[in-house]
Amino acid sequence: MTGQVDDTALMRLVDGEATARERVDIEAAAAADPALAARLSALRMSDRRLRDAFPAAADPRDVDLARLIAASSDARKTPSAWSRISGVLAPAFAPRPIAVWGALAAAAFVAGVVVAPMLDQQRTYPGTFTVADGGRIADVEAVQALDRRLAAEGPDARGYAVGLTFRDADGHWCRTFSAARSGVAGLACRQDDDWGLVALSPFVGPKSEVRTAAADTPQVVLDAVDARLSGETADAAAEKQARDAGWRQAPVG
Amino acid sequence: MDETKGARRFIHYGRGTRLDGFQTELVALLPRLRRFARVLRPADADAQDLLQQTVERALSQRGKYRPGTRLDSWTFTIMRRIAIDEGRRGQRWARVVAPEDDTTAQVPDPGLASEALRTDALLARDAIFALPSEQREAVALVLIEGLSYAEAAEVLGVPAGTLTSRLVRGRQALIERLAAEGVTG
Numbered sequence: 001m002t003g004q005v006d007d008t009a010l011m012r013l014v015d016g017e018a019t020a021r022e023r024v025d026i027e028a029a030a031a032a033d034p035a036l037a038a039r040l041s042a043l044r045m046s047d048r049r050l051r052d053a054f055p056a057a058a059d060p061r062d063v064d065l066a067r068l069i070a071a072s073s074d075a076r077k078t079p080s081a082w083s084r085i086s087g088v089l090a091p092a093f094a095p096r097p098i099a100v101w102g103a104l105a106a107a108a109f110v111a112g113v114v115v116a117p118m119l120d121q122q123r124t125y126p127g128t129f130t131v132a133d134g135g136r137i138a139d140v141e142a143v144q145a146l147d148r149r150l151a152a153e154g155p156d157a158r159g160y161a162v163g164l165t166f167r168d169a170d171g172h173w174c175r176t177f178s179a180a181r182s183g184v185a186g187l188a189c190r191q192d193d194d195w196g197l198v199a200l201s202p203f204v205g206p207k208s209e210v211r212t213a214a215a216d217t218p219q220v221v222l223d224a225v226d227a228r229l230s231g232e233t234a235d236a237a238a239e240k241q242a243r244d245a246g247w248r249q250a251p252v253g
Numbered sequence: 254m255d256e257t258k259g260a261r262r263f264i265h266y267g268r269g270t271r272l273d274g275f276q277t278e279l280v281a282l283l284p285r286l287r288r289f290a291r292v293l294r295p296a297d298a299d300a301q302d303l304l305q306q307t308v309e310r311a312l313s314q315r316g317k318y319r320p321g322t323r324l325d326s327w328t329f330t331i332m333r334r335i336a337i338d339e340g341r342r343g344q345r346w347a348r349v350v351a352p353e354d355d356t357t358a359q360v361p362d363p364g365l366a367s368e369a370l371r372t373d374a375l376l377a378r379d380a381i382f383a384l385p386s387e388q389r390e391a392v393a394l395v396l397i398e399g400l401s402y403a404e405a406a407e408v409l410g411v412p413a414g415t416l417t418s419r420l421v422r423g424r425q426a427l428i429e430r431l432a433a434e435g436v437t438g
Contacts, residue, residue, distance in 0.1 A: 007421050011421055012417075015402070042428050045431075046377070046431050049373050051397055053374040053375070054288050054393075055288070056285045057284060057287075057288075058283075062280075062284070065280075065308050066283065069279050070272060070276060072312045140278070157401045
């Protein structure tokens with residue numbers, strides 16, 4: 001690309017709104033032009049500062065709001081709804097969510113084991129990543145990424161990326177993913193019409209300009225992949241085919 | 254390792270009584286709704302009021318929500334409308350965050366690694382509150398909430414080009430302000 005790259009183009013790039021072509025052009029231009037690279041990095045820096053300044057943290061007052069929600073419409077008839085929802089929120093009320101997360105991570109990943117048995121109720125992890133009862137991933141954006149995203153496409157506009165795709169011994173499709181903005185990466189396997197969480201790990205997205213999907217997968221997630229992998233990971237063609245077929249369970253062969 | 258064998262063991266769907274999808278998703282959204290409320294209303298008590306009203310209205314207008322569309326965008330839209338209506342009535346949020354305000358203790362995230370990072374986050378917070386509200390909303394929806402341009406434009410009820418230009422101007426102002434405060438890298 002020649003000539004001036006304007007702020008709008010740079011902004012579209014960092015927001016994931018640029019086309020693949022625009023991205024390639026701007027990245028090439030930035031590689032050749034220190035001033036442009038500096039503008040790009042200033043943009044990313046201010047974005048990061050802004051996100052740091054507004055964490056999505058649980059608040060004790062959410063309990064009352066959740067009670068209000070639980071009491072509405074259909075759930076009004078179901079007395080167990082509230083007990084369920086208080087369980088949803090209780091883990092989030094420690095004064096320092098990060099510390100809770102650290103303890104959970106330490107407990108869960110000591111031997112690269114599976115976290116899902118702990119996830120009998122919904123939890124919201126730092127950022128916006130949400131897991132419903134039984135380990136089902138309830139984060140709509142993560143589910144969308146797992147359903148539709150191909151590894152080669154890299155992160156979407158909200159920072160969700162998919163890495164490895166493979167089948168487990170039962171023929172269920174599994175995929176590794178990362179959610180940079182929520183600060184988690186993990187492994188999810190297909191179960192009925194949902195994605196069940198198998199492993200989850202704190203994840204720090206690459207700080208540099210180049211963002212890749214699979215290269216930054218945390219070791220605990222890779223270990224979970226190894227424990228579950230049956231045969232080879234899918235190549236791009238097999239990944240696309242499985243996606244287009246709706247991630248149906250394949251016969252065990 | 255029987256504990257870990259077979260995802261089916263621990264994954265249960267649709268069993269027993271549970272909140273419906275709308276309710277579950279709305280509860281899960283609370284932290285993000287509160288965050289957006291804090292962008293619209295810097296004072297903590299005002300943000301809480303705004304969040305409460307938003308939840309109430311979302312529940313009462315549930316019939317208008319189209320399943321399959323994004324609940325976050327829908328509730329952000331509701332919240333913003335309430336904020337605008339309130340703003341016309343009172344301007345009570347004009348009392349900008351004082352140092353002793355109770356939000357200061359909660360923001361930024363205490364998990365941030367260093368004092369310097371926390372200070373930077375406070376500066377970033379001041380910087381966004383210094384923006385005109387239409388730029389602040391655009392910046393919050395895209396940068397903080399992660400909405401696409403099209404989704405953010407819909408929440409704000411503006412054409413995509415308008416959203417883009419607000420975002421560019423808001424960001425330029427943020428960068429200049431942060432640079433002036435000596436926040437780098």
